[in-house]
Amino acid sequence: MRITRLNPKKTENAEELVDLRLLEPLIEKNKxxxxxxxxxxxxxxxxxxxxxxPVFEKISAECGIPLSDxxxxxxxxxxxxxxxxGRHIIKVCHGTACHVQNxxxxxxxxxxxxxxxxxxxTEDRFYTLESVACLGCCSLAPVMMIGDQTYGKLTxxxxxxxxxxxxxxxxx
Amino acid sequence: MMTTVxxxxxxxxxxxxxxxxxxxxxxxxxxxxxxxxxxxxxxxGMCYREPLVEIRDETGTYLYxxxxxxxxxxxxxxxxxxxxxxRDYIVYTDLFDADENDFIESQVKIVLxxxxxxxxxxxxxxEERHGYTAMKKIVMDKISREDIxxxxxxxGLRGRGGGGFSTGMKWKFANANKSEQKYVIxxxxxxxxxxxxxxxxxxxxPHSVLEGMIIAAYAIEATGGVIYCRAxxxxxxxxxxxxxxxxxxxxYLGKDIFGIRGWDFDIYIKEGAGAFVCGEETALxxxxxxxxxxxxxxxxxxxxxxxxxxPTNINNVETYANVxxxxxxxxxxYAKYGTEKSKGTKxxxxxxxxxxxxxxxxxxxxxxxxxIFKLGGGIKNNKRFKAVQLGGPSGxxxxxxxSDTIVDYDSxxxxxxxxxxxxxxxxxxxxxxxxxxxxxxxFTRKESCGxxxxxxxxxxxMLEILERITNAQGREGxxxxxxxxAYQIKDNSLCGLGQTAPNxxxxxxxxxxxxxxxxxxxxxxPARVCRPLLTYTVDQEKCTxxxxxxxxxxxxxxxxxxxxxxxxxxxxxxxxxxxFSKCKFESIVLx
Numbered sequence: 001m002r003i004t005r006l007n008p009k010k011t012e013n014a015e016e017l018v019d020l021r022l023l024e025p026l027i028e029k030n031k032x033x034x035x036x037x038x039x040x041x042x043x044x045x046x047x048x049x050x051x052x053x054p055v056f057e058k059i060s061a062e063c064g065i066p067l068s069d070x071x072x073x074x075x076x077x078x079x080x081x082x083x084x085x086g087r088h089i090i091k092v093c094h095g096t097a098c099h100v101q102n103x104x105x106x107x108x109x110x111x112x113x114x115x116x117x118x119x120x121x122t123e124d125r126f127y128t129l130e131s132v133a134c135l136g137c138c139s140l141a142p143v144m145m146i147g148d149q150t151y152g153k154l155t156x157x158x159x160x161x162x163x164x165x166x167x168x169x170x171x172x
Numbered sequence: 173m174m175t176t177v178x179x180x181x182x183x184x185x186x187x188x189x190x191x192x193x194x195x196x197x198x199x200x201x202x203x204x205x206x207x208x209x210x211x212x213x214x215x216x217g218m219c220y221r222e223p224l225v226e227i228r229d230e231t232g233t234y235l236y237x238x239x240x241x242x243x244x245x246x247x248x249x250x251x252x253x254x255x256x257x258x259r260d261y262i263v264y265t266d267l268f269d270a271d272e273n274d275f276i277e278s279q280v281k282i283v284l285x286x287x288x289x290x291x292x293x294x295x296x297x298x299e300e301r302h303g304y305t306a307m308k309k310i311v312m313d314k315i316s317r318e319d320i321x322x323x324x325x326x327x328g329l330r331g332r333g334g335g336g337f338s339t340g341m342k343w344k345f346a347n348a349n350k351s352e353q354k355y356v357i358x359x360x361x362x363x364x365x366x367x368x369x370x371x372x373x374x375x376x377x378p379h380s381v382l383e384g385m386i387i388a389a390y391a392i393e394a395t396g397g398v399i400y401c402r403a404x405x406x407x408x409x410x411x412x413x414x415x416x417x418x419x420x421x422x423x424y425l426g427k428d429i430f431g432i433r434g435w436d437f438d439i440y441i442k443e444g445a446g447a448f449v450c451g452e453e454t455a456l457x458x459x460x461x462x463x464x465x466x467x468x469x470x471x472x473x474x475x476x477x478x479x480x481x482x483p484t485n486i487n488n489v490e491t492y493a494n495v496x497x498x499x500x501x502x503x504x505x506y507a508k509y510g511t512e513k514s515k516g517t518k519x520x521x522x523x524x525x526x527x528x529x530x531x532x533x534x535x536x537x538x539x540x541x542x543x544i545f546k547l548g549g550g551i552k553n554n555k556r557f558k559a560v561q562l563g564g565p566s567g568x569x570x571x572x573x574x575s576d577t578i579v580d581y582d583s584x585x586x587x588x589x590x591x592x593x594x595x596x597x598x599x600x601x602x603x604x605x606x607x608x609x610x611x612x613x614x615f616t617r618k619e620s621c622g623x624x625x626x627x628x629x630x631x632x633x634m635l636e637i638l639e640r641i642t643n644a645q646g647r648e649g650x651x652x653x654x655x656x657x658a659y660q661i662k663d664n665s666l667c668g669l670g671q672t673a674p675n676x677x678x679x680x681x682x683x684x685x686x687x688x689x690x691x692x693x694x695x696x697x698p699a700r701v702c703r704p705l706l707t708y709t710v711d712q713e714k715c716t717x718x719x720x721x722x723x724x725x726x727x728x729x730x731x732x733x734x735x736x737x738x739x740x741x742x743x744x745x746x747x748x749x750x751x752f753s754k755c756k757f758e759s760i761v762l763x
Contacts, residue, residue, distance in 0.1 A: 034461070034462070034480070035460060035462040038445055038462050041445075042443065042445065073462070073464055076447065076464040076621070077445035077446050077465070078445070078446035078447060079403060079445040079446040094365070095365035095366050096366030096523070096524070096561060096595070096597045096608075096611070096612075097365075097366045097529070097597055099608075100524050100597065100603050101524070132404070133448070133615065134364070134365035134366060135404065136183060136368035136405065137183060137184050137368070138366055138368055138521060138524075138529060138597075139184055139219030139222075139523060139529035140184060140187055141529075143187070148406070150186070150187035151187075152187050152188065156753060
């Protein structure tokens with residue numbers, strides 16, 4: 001079990017930014033349907049990048065789903081985030097093929113460069129670093145994915161360079 | 173005939189830059205008004221030579237590999253404009269012996285019959301390649317439900333998701349349970365790290381999966397269909413959505429389909445939310461119902477009480493993709509391939525330390541050695557073949573000396589591994605087997621749903637022991653403790669995840685006990701992977717005295733002057749490995 005994720009600390013800071021009205025079409029679409037909880041949470045996360053507490057409360061109140069059920073489901077699946085994320089999510093693949101070809105080095109190099117640990121977001125909310133189980137591009141191992149772009153046959157130095165370039169390109 | 177140029181745009185191709193190659197060729201074609209048709213296709217399986225471009229003209233078929241943008245310009249110029257194929261870049265052709273001819277020619281393609289040969293976003297391409305003919309044949313010839321099920325039974329098809337249960341039997345049970353509503357589900361939650369067979373089929377030939385599901389629905393009288401697909405496969409989901417709407421337009425899905433009055437059947441896609449355990453059928457159903465994906469006790473099996481408590485048939489992607497072929501060609505044609513108890517073909521995803529990593533489909537009964545050496549081209553960088561991992565976190569490692577084992581369900585099970593869904597990760601002498609076992613256990617520990625105590629806590633305890641061993645703190649009795657825990661977890665877990673979670677540890681202990689012992693008793697990692705067990709020293713001959721390691725060492729354990737060999741103090745060294753990764757002259761030695 002992902003016990004580390006069962007600790008929903010510090011979600012308060014970001015909550016004032018959330019516009020709950022955005023949720024209305026989503027709730028309208030899914031209200032009353034059976035099996036709607038996961039699509040509701042997925043939709044909410046698409047809107048806000050993560051699921052803040054007020055979102056849980058609003059969905060619960062309007063769809064009549066107990067908060068405990070919602071929280072149970074949200075913490076069960078790896079996809080759902082209870083904390084805000086950076087603008088870019090760096091997904092470093094740690095599938096078997098990547099693991100035996102030193103994916104650890106990639107994560108360590110990025111951790112060192114961004115000064116964050118796996119699963120954390122940089123202070124400027126620009127990057128979130130994440131390990132994922134398998135991106136299915138095993139022939140290009142080791143691999144990382146940023147946005148829709150996959151980068152293959154990496155070394156730690158190359159990964160760091162790619163990440164630096166993204167920030168450079170956006171700050172210009 | 174009109175010359176055609178086809179670019180492979182599967183996930184791996186795109187990751188290797190195939191989009192850029194496609195755009196480049198498109199721009200060239202438009203700019204110079206060149207006379208050829210430009211097509212898209214998906215993965216042909218040769219992931220190691222992506223991006224791939226196939227040119228087909230009146231002389232034959234030529235497959236070009238590693239086609240970067242620059243190479244694309246060169247290939248178009250030479251081959252199209254000057255009619256002069258560039259031999260050096262050709263990886264496969266039907267005209268002469270190219271580099272990868274044996275890779276293509278040793279395969280038997282049933283599941284992958286269309287992958288890489290058609291545009292996956294075009295239903296007419298699929299129909300040209302006998303698509304939907306199987307379902308039409310059923311309607312035209314009025315083949316009964318029982319006869320369809322009998323054909324699948326006779327073909328010997330077994331569940332390709334890893335369980336290996338007879339597909340025909342599953343259908344028979346689902347058919348026998350009468351209900352107003354029934355469901356067919358396609359399990360496309362390919363969570364096994366190191367496996368990408370289903371992704372390639374969905375991206376390359378989504379219609380064959382739909383057709384397989386439609387045939388299953390017809391056979392068991394199902395009213396609804398669901399494809400449960402991993403959210404990590406956005407391209408597969410996109411192409412499935414396109415395929416579903418095309419099938420609607422053609423009247424293959426929706427109301428009164430295939431002209432049969434009163435037969436309404438539709439399929440929708442349910443995106444998974446990232447939980448490995450949802451590959452287990454009862455957990456998958458719970459997840460579709462919007463619950464936590466936790467398995468429940470069986471019986472009742474889904475065939476009796478599945479989705480929304482209705483009879484449900486669940487098969488995986490590869491299983492469904494086989495179905496139309498079997499209906500069209502007959503059970504004997506399928507059963508011709510394979511061994512006594514495992515018929516047909518199996519798709520494998522070759523990955524790891526192998527030269528040709530990619531997707532292959534071979535008849536059951538081929539030896540693992542042939543798959544790795546004949547098709548896979550052997551081990552990368554001339555290293556020594558050590559073991560192959562089959563079946564992912566539920567499977568095990570088969571050592572080199574057992575690689576004459578044939579691929580069929582029973583022979584692979586006899587080694588302690590499982591056939592699994594088809595991930596084959598090859599390992600060489602630089603892979604530490606204790607580390608591999610730890611890797612898989614870390615995975616199953618995270619993915620355990622937590623329902624059964626033995627799986628939830630047992631995997632955690634086993635992981636702690638493995639961490640201790642790889643951290644130079646292994647103790648006598650650790651191996652025995654691991655074995656004891658492993659059997660308890662196997663015996664006391666409800667679902668397949670727990671029952672198989674210890675397999676990677678048990679097989680590595682069985683075949684590589686000496687490596688465990690080296691870690692525990694001699695505090696050495698023979699493959700030089702586990703850092704706390706290594707000693708870092710400077711090769712005094714190779715060291716150029718560049719000061720890079722010295723500046724980067726976080727514990728200031730390295731001393732030395734510019735242009736003079738450096739020295740690592742073993743008392744201060746924390747074995748973090750920074751010096752090793754920073755040194756450009758390979759002068760840090762690990763022992």
